[in-house]
Amino acid sequence: MNEITKSLLAMIADLKGEPDGAYNIREDSGCAGRQSTANVDIVPKKDKPGIDIIVKPGTKGEKIYIPACVTHSGVNDLVYNDFIIGEDADVTIIAGCGVHSEGEEDAVHNGIHSFSVAKNARVRYVEKHVGTGKGTGKRLINPQTYIVLDEGSYLEMDTMQIKGVDSTKRITKAAVAAGAKVVVKEKLMTHGEQYAETAFTVDLNGEGSGADLVSRSVARDHSRQLFRSCINGNVACTGHSECDAIIMDQGVVSAIPELTANHVDAALIHEAAIGKIAGEQLIKLMTLGLTPEEAEAKIIEGFLK
C-alpha cells in the first residue's frame, strides 16, 4: 500500500497499517491487502469488481474493515461490495473512502454496496469520506447503498464527509421487515464550490418496523446541498427523518421530504431546520472568552460531531 493510501486510511478509518481481524483494503481499483477470519469470509467477485463479505450467523463483536482509496487523478473506480450478515450476528463494519488528486483529471470512487441482514442481526456501518490533494481534477465519491433488513434486525449507518470532496451523490435505499429498524446518521460539511446530494428511500414493509434518518450538515462558501428523504410506511410502523443544516457565506441547502403513509397506523415525521448560526450562540461562547472565530468553529465542531 502506498503512502497516500496510508494517510487516507488514517483519516477515514483511524487505521495505522493493517488492521486485526477481517479486512479488505482497496487501492486504485486493486487490492492492497485482504484477510478473512474464522467467522468473516471476504471473497473477490468473479464477474465484476468487488467483494462479498460473508458474516457467519452468531458472530459477535467483530470489526470488519473495508476502506477504499483513490490515490491519484485519472482513476475512475467502480466497486460492488455485497455484505451478507448471518442471523444473530452483531458486527461493526468500517468502510470509508478517500480520494486524492494532484493532477488535472478527476479522481472518482463509485461504491455500490448491498446489505442483506438476516433475522435479529445487528450491524453498525461506519463510513467516512474525505478528499485530499491540490490537483485541479475533481474528487468525486458516489456511494449507493441498498439494504434489506430481515425480521428483528438492525442496521445503523454512520456516514461523515468532512472535507475535500468536490461532488457527492449518495443514494441509500432500505426495505425493512417486521420489527427491524434502520438508522442513518449523516454528517456533512461542504465548502468552496462543492455539491452534495443525499437521497434516502426507506420502505417500511413489516409490522413494527422503523426508520430514523438524521442529517446534520454545514454548507460554507458557495457550496450547495440537496437532502431528499422518502419514507413509505406500508404497515403499522414508525418513521422519522430530520435535516438540520447550518448555512454560512453563500451556502445553499435544500431539504425535500416525502412521507407516504399507506397504512392508517404508519406514524411518519419529518423535521427540517436550515439557517445560519444563531447570534446568541456566538455571544454565549464569547462571554466564556472565545473569539468570534473560535466560537464559530466550536459550534460547528459540536454540530457535526
Added chain:
Amino acid sequence: MLELKNISLTVEDGAELLNDVSFTVDDGKLVVITGPNGGGKSTLAKVIAGIIQPSSGQILFDGVDITNKSITERAKMGVSFAFQQPVRFKGLTVRELLHLAAGEQLTDEQASTYLCEVGLCASEYIDREVNGSLSGGEIKRIEIAMIMARRTRLSIFDEPEAGIDLWSFNNLIDVFHKLRRELKGSLMIISHQERILDVADRIIVLADGKVAAQGSKNHVLPELLGGKCKFCCGQECVNDHE
C-alpha cells in the same frame, strides 16, 4: 472593582433605555439590581458584558476602561454573564461547555462538583447535549454551573431564579453564598426575589432606565417591601415585581 459612569443608551427610535446610570460594585460584594420589568436591568447587564454598546458613559473594571472592549476581551479580563434565557447548542455537551467556561480541561470530579452544586446529578447530565431536550430549569442550572466554573472577578446573573422550579430556592441562595466565599470577586444579580434581595450587600433599583435608589440592603429593602412599592409606579408589591 466595577464602576459605571454616566451610562446612557438611546436606541434608533429615540427611546432612552438607560439614562445616566452611575454606580460602583466594590470588591467581594454582592449587588442586586432590581426594579420593574422594562426598567433596563437586563440591558444594563448586557452593556457591562459588552453585548450592547452604550451611547455614552464609561465602564471601568479594576480601574481599566473597558467601554470599548469586546465581549471576548471583557470575558478574558474576568467578566462572566449568566443569561436570563440560556442558549441551547445542538451537539455541545454539558461537559464541553463546562470545559470552555473553565478555560481548561476539567477532571470528571471537578465538573461533577459544579453540577452537584446546582442540584444536577453529574452522571446523568455531564454527557448530555445542551439542546432542546433539557427543560428550562435544567438548562438554567447548567448556566449557573458554567459561571461557577469560570471563577471570575465579576459574575453577573440575569434573573437566576427564573425557571428554577423544581430545585429548592435555598440551594440557589447557597450557590451565591458559596461563590462569595470562594471567589475573590463580586456578584451582580438581577432579581425580583425578596430572598435574593435579602442576601445583597447593596441594592440598586433601576426604573425607566434610571437609578431610582441605591444603598445598603437595610436602607433600600424596607422601601421596596413596604406594601406599596414606591419604585414600581405605586403598585401593590408582594414578593416580586412581576
